[in-house]
Amino acid sequence: xxxxxxxTARPARNAGVTQADDAGPSGVAPRSRRxxxxxxxxxxxxxxxxxxxxxxxxxxxxxxLAGSIYYHFASKEEILIAVHEEAVRRIMNHVCAGIDPSAxxxxxxxxxxANYAEVLVAERKFAEVVVTxxxxxxxxxxxxxxxxxxxxxxxxxxxIVDDLPLAPWVDRTLWRLALLxxxxxxxxxxxxxxxKTPAEIxxxxxxxxxxxxxxx
Amino acid sequence: xxxxxxxTARPARNAGVTQADDAGPSGVAPRSRRxxxxxxxxxxxxxxxxxxxxxxxxxxxxxxLAGSIYYHFASKEEILIAVHEEAVRRIMNHVCAGIDPSAxxxxxxxxxxANYAEVLVAERKFAEVVVTxxxxxxxxxxxxxxxxxxxxxxxxxxxIVDDLPLAPWVDRTLWRLALLxxxxxxxxxxxxxxxKTPAEIxxxxxxxxxxxxxxx
Amino acid sequence: xxxxxxxTARPARNAGVTQADDAGPSGVAPRSRRxxxxxxxxxxxxxxxxxxxxxxxxxxxxxxLAGSIYYHFASKEEILIAVHEEAVRRIMNHVCAGIDPSAxxxxxxxxxxANYAEVLVAERKFAEVVVTxxxxxxxxxxxxxxxxxxxxxxxxxxxIVDDLPLAPWVDRTLWRLALLxxxxxxxxxxxxxxxKTPAEIxxxxxxxxxxxxxxx
Amino acid sequence: xxxxxxxTARPARNAGVTQADDAGPSGVAPRSRRxxxxxxxxxxxxxxxxxxxxxxxxxxxxxxLAGSIYYHFASKEEILIAVHEEAVRRIMNHVCAGIDPSAxxxxxxxxxxANYAEVLVAERKFAEVVVTxxxxxxxxxxxxxxxxxxxxxxxxxxxIVDDLPLAPWVDRTLWRLALLxxxxxxxxxxxxxxxKTPAEIxxxxxxxxxxxxxxx
DNA sequence: CATGAATGAGGTTTCATTCAT
DNA sequence: GATGAATGAAACCTCATTCAT
Numbered sequence: 001x002x003x004x005x006x007x008t009a010r011p012a013r014n015a016g017v018t019q020a021d022d023a024g025p026s027g028v029a030p031r032s033r034r035x036x037x038x039x040x041x042x043x044x045x046x047x048x049x050x051x052x053x054x055x056x057x058x059x060x061x062x063x064x065l066a067g068s069i070y071y072h073f074a075s076k077e078e079i080l081i082a083v084h085e086e087a088v089r090r091i092m093n094h095v096c097a098g099i100d101p102s103a104x105x106x107x108x109x110x111x112x113x114a115n116y117a118e119v120l121v122a123e124r125k126f127a128e129v130v131v132t133x134x135x136x137x138x139x140x141x142x143x144x145x146x147x148x149x150x151x152x153x154x155x156x157x158x159x160i161v162d163d164l165p166l167a168p169w170v171d172r173t174l175w176r177l178a179l180l181x182x183x184x185x186x187x188x189x190x191x192x193x194x195x196k197t198p199a200e201i202x203x204x205x206x207x208x209x210x211x212x213x214x215x216x
Numbered sequence: 217x218x219x220x221x222x223x224t225a226r227p228a229r230n231a232g233v234t235q236a237d238d239a240g241p242s243g244v245a246p247r248s249r250r251x252x253x254x255x256x257x258x259x260x261x262x263x264x265x266x267x268x269x270x271x272x273x274x275x276x277x278x279x280x281l282a283g284s285i286y287y288h289f290a291s292k293e294e295i296l297i298a299v300h301e302e303a304v305r306r307i308m309n310h311v312c313a314g315i316d317p318s319a320x321x322x323x324x325x326x327x328x329x330a331n332y333a334e335v336l337v338a339e340r341k342f343a344e345v346v347v348t349x350x351x352x353x354x355x356x357x358x359x360x361x362x363x364x365x366x367x368x369x370x371x372x373x374x375x376i377v378d379d380l381p382l383a384p385w386v387d388r389t390l391w392r393l394a395l396l397x398x399x400x401x402x403x404x405x406x407x408x409x410x411x412k413t414p415a416e417i418x419x420x421x422x423x424x425x426x427x428x429x430x431x432x
Numbered sequence: 433x434x435x436x437x438x439x440t441a442r443p444a445r446n447a448g449v450t451q452a453d454d455a456g457p458s459g460v461a462p463r464s465r466r467x468x469x470x471x472x473x474x475x476x477x478x479x480x481x482x483x484x485x486x487x488x489x490x491x492x493x494x495x496x497l498a499g500s501i502y503y504h505f506a507s508k509e510e511i512l513i514a515v516h517e518e519a520v521r522r523i524m525n526h527v528c529a530g531i532d533p534s535a536x537x538x539x540x541x542x543x544x545x546a547n548y549a550e551v552l553v554a555e556r557k558f559a560e561v562v563v564t565x566x567x568x569x570x571x572x573x574x575x576x577x578x579x580x581x582x583x584x585x586x587x588x589x590x591x592i593v594d595d596l597p598l599a600p601w602v603d604r605t606l607w608r609l610a611l612l613x614x615x616x617x618x619x620x621x622x623x624x625x626x627x628k629t630p631a632e633i634x635x636x637x638x639x640x641x642x643x644x645x646x647x648x
Numbered sequence: 649x650x651x652x653x654x655x656t657a658r659p660a661r662n663a664g665v666t667q668a669d670d671a672g673p674s675g676v677a678p679r680s681r682r683x684x685x686x687x688x689x690x691x692x693x694x695x696x697x698x699x700x701x702x703x704x705x706x707x708x709x710x711x712x713l714a715g716s717i718y719y720h721f722a723s724k725e726e727i728l729i730a731v732h733e734e735a736v737r738r739i740m741n742h743v744c745a746g747i748d749p750s751a752x753x754x755x756x757x758x759x760x761x762a763n764y765a766e767v768l769v770a771e772r773k774f775a776e777v778v779v780t781x782x783x784x785x786x787x788x789x790x791x792x793x794x795x796x797x798x799x800x801x802x803x804x805x806x807x808i809v810d811d812l813p814l815a816p817w818v819d820r821t822l823w824r825l826a827l828l829x830x831x832x833x834x835x836x837x838x839x840x841x842x843x844k845t846p847a848e849i850x851x852x853x854x855x856x857x858x859x860x861x862x863x864x
Numbered sequence: 865c866a867t868g869a870a871t872g873a874g875g876t877t878t879c880a881t882t883c884a885t
Numbered sequence: 886g887a888t889g890a891a892t893g894a895a896a897c898c899t900c901a902t903t904c905a906t
Contacts, residue, residue: 066897185397283887486901487902613829681891
């Protein structure tokens with residue numbers, strides 16, 4: 001039979017790993033614990049996958065114990081959701097940056113694609129979660145949440161592609177998927193392979209699809 | 217993160233060895249228990265992923281108990297290896313079927329690509345394992361085994377691509393990867409979407425890359 | 433079973449000490465935080481049981497956080513003690529109210545029983561804790577505290593029963609237990625069942641026992 | 649990142665606690681593991697309560713590890729259900745034993761009550777679970793199961809009470825509850841108190857209720 | 865007084881694996 | 886070949902408790 005009285009007075013020691021980054025006057029916002037956890041989880045998920053990542057792994061990376069994470073997140077799944085959300089946010093931010101709304105559709109697409117390729121590499125940790133964890137999750141409720149995140153992102157490209165002067169026979173959904181697939185795949189396979197920057201690869205890929213399908 | 221150090225370098229038992237099913241005079245090969253397990257595992261892996269698949273899941277699908285599997289396989293990992301091997305074998309068989317060695321490189325590529333797209337859909341269970349499980353496995357010993365399977369498959373395309381009359385500036389490795397990526401991606405996303413058959417999509421994709429990079 | 437050995441004999445702090453609420457001139461006693469907690473805990477304990485109640489549950493009901501409770505109570509167990517004490521106090525207050533010390537023993541018993549039945553229903557939250565939590569606690573130190581509370585209450589009935597003119601063969605302890613058991617049980621089972629008020633049921637039950645055992 | 653290969657060849661040692669009771673020719677059926685677990689759980693639940701009982705407690709009592717229990721039961725709650733079912737079965741068996749269907753209703757009630765009081769004491773471990781765990785469980789699905797067990801038992805008494813020649817004003821449901829409450833309570837409180845056997849107490853209680861309410 | 869954050873023990877459960885039968 | 890039973894490590898999660906602010 002158990003008693004629940006706590007036994008020993010445990011001093012709340014911050015066990016060595018002082019996450020000291022109280023930015024000070026430099027202006028860099030001190031990352032909250034929640035953000036620390038999301039960052040650590042993204043890294044774990046991208047390296048080992050969601051299933052193979054233990055709460056302890058995430059905790060260790062943030063200098064806490066597994067149980068402590070539950071103060072910030074209700075479950076492991078909620079962390080996945082948060083990571084996925086953050087990933088989409090980062091990708092979107094980067095993709096949309098510096099796009100001139102008054103530019104031609106093709107120029108906007110080129111810019112967005114280059115941005116996308118760049119962020120896929122720059123934020124590979126987060127990007128891989130979106131690319132590789134999402135398709136596997138079968139739980140309906142979870143899936144609905146992830147899809148809702150993803151829709152925000154896809155809309156950016158859908159809007160641009162809808163504006164493109166493509167030949168009438170082109171299935172724009174498939175066309176968009178083909179482009180995004182190629183770009184996304186580069187995250188998984190691209191390992192500083194070859195001399196091209198992500199942006200250059202992106203331009204290349206858009207070009208490929210453009211010549212074929214542009215309306216005359 | 218759980219350390220992945222393989223304790224014993226297990227040589228990929230049976231790797232490359234074709235499990236000769238003694239079909240007998242009837243002609244119809246009675247599937248051995250081993251093959252049943254591989255089939256069941258492929259399905260589980262493709263639906264839930266390797267990590268989320270329990271031995272019990274595989275066992276249930278074959279009508280046995282979890283413990284019984286160990287008569288046929290030494291470990292769960294060996295099942296993954298066997299599934300991966302079988303997947304590559306099936307893909308290869310289909311990809312190479314009906315290719316005329318004396319045809320032009322472009323024709324051979326078209327044929328191989330169409331075959332590839334088809335088998336990715338026809339054998340989705342196995343194909344998904346190759347496409348989605350392989351990149352995640354970080355364990356060196358295991359990875360080496362999977363890579364060795366995959367090399368056999370990639371050689372088919374490498375050989376053809378090497379024969380293609382491409383412009384001198386083209387990185388053939390990247391070119392090949394771009395093609396295979398697009399095709400592979402279709403497994404994950406293709407859900408009888410649009411009216412095109414897998415083969416038609418493949419022809420389309422090859423065409424795209426061809427016009428751009430063919431030597432004059 | 434979790435061993436229940438109390439590490440430190442904690443004297444039941446405040447046991448018996450009436451927490452004088454300084455009502456001030458307004459006359460309406462503002463319920464102190466301590467009383468809020470006791471009230472909330474009683475409700476939780478009665479609904480889910482002591483073991484299944486988390487500090488957080490109690491805290492939420494009072495609009496604080498779990499940690500804040502520890503300013504008012506040293507441990508969860510101390511809350512149980514306080515709830516139990518308060519429960520017995522409320523029951524006693526009600527049971528003794530309006531009993532004429534100069535009335536006949538039977539009349540006093542009837543009055544006390546009716547009062548008891550009433551308070552069991554009126555203060556069900558507290559009553560259930562006494563009725564259902566007490567018998568389960570095996571820890572000796574804790575049990576001693578709870579028993580000491582309870583003795584005060586039992587004395588009321590013991591005194592009355594001792595005055596009753598019962599036949600000499602009657603075991604007065606058993607007789608009292610039978611009566612109290614029936615009454616207490618009604619808390620657990622009584623759900624506005626039937627048309628009788630708690631007081632009517634009490635009268636009925638006393639009557640049953642009376643006819644049988646009254647000395648001639 | 650985890651690997652799941654098991655490290656050490658663990659000999660399946662039965663760790664000292666050999667539950668050797670292979671009855672042999674004596675004819676005593678060797679209790680199955682499932683029955684062992686139910687027995688052990690009943691004891692734990694009756695002593696500490698369901699919530700305060702850890703799977704490890706039950707396991708230790710049967711000489712296994714906590715995880716091993718899950719081969720026999722899917723969850724802790726299923727154990728509670730099984731214990732409750734077994735408890736009701738034992739009680740019913742004892743209550744119904746030796747009742748002459750052709751006897752008068754009052755005789756049948758006397759017999760059943762005496763049997764009931766006896767089994768409550770003889771099988772206190774199981775009886776306490778029914779008496780004290782049942783009323784607390786709020787989960788609807790679980791509650792429905794427990795109620796269904798209990799109904800079988802209550803029917804025995806309901807049938808007898810329905811046959812009794814009681815005064816027309818008597819609420820038979822309440823009457824039955826009063827009797828059963830008194831009897832059940834004796835399990836919790838009865839500690840070889842006084843010189844009466846359980847059966848004698850039961851007869852006494854029935855008698856009390858009888859004189860009052862019997863139709864003339 | 866209260867909060868926010870953390871601790872660490874321990875809870876239930878899962879699961880790859882073993883092995884006698 | 887297969888089963889039944891068990892193991893034990895490790896997973897996710899809960900919770901009483903502490904303490905600086």
